[in-house]
Amino acid sequence: MNILSQDKAPIMEALNKYKKMRVVPFDVPGHKRGRGNAELTAFLGENCMTVDVNSMKPLDNLIHPVSVIREAEDLAAEAFGAKHAFFMVNGTTSAVQAMVMTACKAGEKIIMPRNVHRSAINALILSGAIPVYVNPGVNKELGIPLGMAVSEVQQAILEHPDAKAILINNPTYYGICSNMQAITDLAHEHGMLVLVDEAHGTHFYFNEDLPASAMSVGADMAAVSMHKSGGSLTQSSILLINNEVSEGYVRQIINLTQTTSGSYLLMSSLDISRKNLALNGQEIFSKVAGMAQYTRDEINKIGGYYAFSEELKNGDTIFDFDTTKLSVHTLEIGLPGIEVYDILRDEYDIQIEFGDIGNILAYISVGDRHFDLERLVAALAEIKRRYSTDKSGLFDHEYIKPHVAYTPQEAFYAPKEKLPMERSAGRISSEFVMAYPPGIPILAPGERITEEILNYIQYCKDKGSFMTGTEDLNIENINVVKESE
Template structure:
């Protein structure tokens, strides 16, 4: 067999190298005198009974036959090559610290301390955490807001252009695509604009794994020539929670990116997570078009049913305006609830507590039900029936509900400066005018209401209290009850 043919066979998308290596390891009946200490589950029967012996047999340590995540040279490297081919990237990195680590690696690869990065303010907290770690300075492009729905939109091309003109020394631009709600920016135009000014394009594609595997969905980051993308494979890709990919393209250095990843990623990579990435990549590469055709069809069916109930609005491509909503992810089932007089988080709680239905999240005006190939029509009908009954039982006057979701921040210090500054704790109710040194956010989706370095205003305090009153799960503060907040200590 010629070398090129051997290479082609080795890189077949029908293969899952990590899974295959684990199977060979088990067949060899190796006696383990290494970690983990449960020794294939024999040392922790309760854990083995709970998770299953097969699971614990595959929870193993890095070793020569199984490669090493920090410096892959064999089966993990092959899995990365296969992932890169499947996603159309120059290289793909397997990550076991979640997409948070992918976002942080992107920012830290592109920017050093003091260098500027353009990004929307409605980023996930992981992006701002990356600024705290790296010392990079954010230049925020405030997203448009769909006031009727209470959701932030994508990045307007003119706003991006203005930020680039005002900050030509910025090293990169970070784009959320899609947002949690399914909103897509004009990825192609923003990428071309940034590249024309010598800036790297980083895409937080946590909710866009499926874009790579179905031609009915919006453009993916790699397809438009972006330089880096973070992929939450565990969301729509089918892998285990906390497993993700980082994709690089163009002239981004594989070696340097690996070094950046290894600053924060564990040296004890989970083979459960890595094999789940490997197997899920294989599944999507072979059957992705069919899988997401089904998901899109299920989402549209449910959207149509919900919109017949009254009081709800399950939105889709009709929001497209050619700019801040350049495209929409039709696999998303985002539903506006405010017209029936209930906040999204209230509908979320009722669904869970009274109907045993767990959806992805609820905010002050919307809910998101995450639909995947694992759903059944019967489950979708149960969701629709529950929503119809909630509308009948709980509908009320919506006039008292908060009318928007996004507050433009006033940036006083960089996130890193404020996070590490001398600080003091004050009552949230008395914090107006002070500079926050910690986050306050609803989780999910994890978009900060206020972030380190931003001035706290009465509007922000009012919004936080409203979220608390509606039952949102607030995180980010040292005070678990979010009655107090850390602020930058003022000079006296």
Template structure:
């Protein structure tokens, strides 16, 4: 590492050198630097198509890196304060699944909050690991699940001393953080690994006054969505390892599912973005927080809306809050979050990250401009004036604690019966039902379907939430276990 520093971007530099070589391609991809698909080249540009190349000696191989990718991984590990870092081209989904596949075999227990991303439950289906859910506390006003209570985690450990790992969402989609240091200390004291879904926390590593990072808290693994707040291309992420994880075995685990044809567009975007954040992250995220704080203040001045922040902190299930997140509660103006989301897009040409039953999230980054923030604030004020109404009869419950009847793996692969949604109460679901984003299941395989859940699904559909996960694309029927 002596000859390399954070000013380097080894993959990017190798691609630039390769492009100057004018190599004649008799390998894949078949578009041959764009010449074979001119419409695509005109759309994406020659520069892009020229570096959409296959693995070769000068460019290394993601499955078994020995040169430029290895160097880039070492620089990433250094930048994030990790023992090792892996470039992930299957998104943070792939990183989450690799963490769980590393920690758990069939029948092993893993303690996790139920409000995990579907990728974590997918990993349970793949591995056959058994979840021990810690149902998070809920802020009943906002209708959102909070972080993991330390007392709940401790009880889960005492009740399940044979569990192999604990998984933590940190931060949640809404910006809420658990007491990660204390949870990590507890887990390690009982011989359990700590896996952190840090998809929304890239900026924690590079900015100031953010919640503690997974690596600084002593966690064993963290999955980081560099493409969210880190500026890389969609689908590119990092998997970070602590010092007690066998990196060579982890690479074998990753290679079970990750492509052997890694995109150099994604790899170079991770490399360049890591360099940018390592050199300028403090200034970048100071600017981001300044914009988010300004927007929050102005939105709260409108009245009705509630853009929440650190005032929610309770020292436990809300141990800290990510102030770069612009999460806004909408029910007081008589509109569901998803309705505000749709109005912003359809009436004002503003695309925000997501809307659920009671909240919206506007993702703020250094790519935003002050005038964009002003336009969002003005649009929200107009939506309240034009479309706001009495909030009576609005459904407020966002998170519903599930009843677990079967393991996700057994339920997913079991014989199934399809029933109309209204007739499924009391049955055990064998598929996912979720709003995406954020991709946290309302129902997961193996969970009991209740009248409350059916009401919630119907209400979410009526309000326009984008529902996914079911075999029936219209979600008029659900697959249940056919005992």
């Protein structure tokens, strides 16, 4: 067995070698290394355009890699502690879908928290798998869903021993981690695969002071958004497999939906970013955690805001906390998070990751400067001074437990009719409604629409949340399952 060297970047090295060969291109893409599209080349730069190339023998092929892509994936697997790593160019959405479709065929059950990203429920629509939802814990003061309680997972396993897999969010958008080791051990005792949506957990693999990663606890598959905290280009991601999961079968599943024209810009960014994290990750993420802690402390000194962290840990639904996450509760100053989000962007030229009803999330990475953090803190202090108001009358929302009447696939493809949103209570939704980000459905296909859900949707719209999911782009009408005559 060859000992792999993490300071190599095989895809980047192959592209550099290819550029020096001065090959005349009579293949796609048609911009021909940028010469055919001068405006695009001026905008993106010649370096970028010359490596936007097609699969060919010297550069390997993502759908069946045997040389440089294969070597890059092997290096990533070693860096992440996995049996194999697949480079994904359709985002972590396609990695989550590949996990679910690998584990479950039509009609088979999968246990998952209801506060999953839409990509997991989309996978159920595509595959016909049946969700068994575990309602996450809830922190009523902060209005955020937490992780899954081990006892709730155990109950779901006992009630559905025929389930094929369990899906875990690690961490949630807010930085909350479930007890992955206990859940993984429990699932394996009952012959179930463990799939982990690690969209926000890339850094867990490269810093020993952060929460446990999926591969470190023996999970079977994990979808990792390298482009979030890992530094690669948007839409690039990695799917990890472990244990007895078949590499060949997973690649077949990936190739059902992933492009046959894998972008070398995205793949080389994964390769270079993996090299950087493998060599420097401990130092990088210690610095990020330090910046986040400094900013948390400064925000908490302002008063009114609550930047929360490890003090929330309870050994179960908040088993651990990602200290690189800067999540801030805003309701005590009388402003929903989405309003603080809008004010920061519109009046202070500060773009944070998202705002929801009660909280904001500022994504901190190694690319931030101390000056930027100070600017954020100063803006939040000024927003409190200028805009804070009485918090009475603010929507006190917490997690709404869904009533699932149909599987997502049944409802999505069922005969349907369009109704005005306000007249839809009592009917079964055949589509999603969600605020994006974070992209966690308020309503998913197959769930009964209630007045409580409609009030929450209206409140989100009134406060300026970006709503999405329905066929009606204005989110005024909703498709519901047609009732039999």
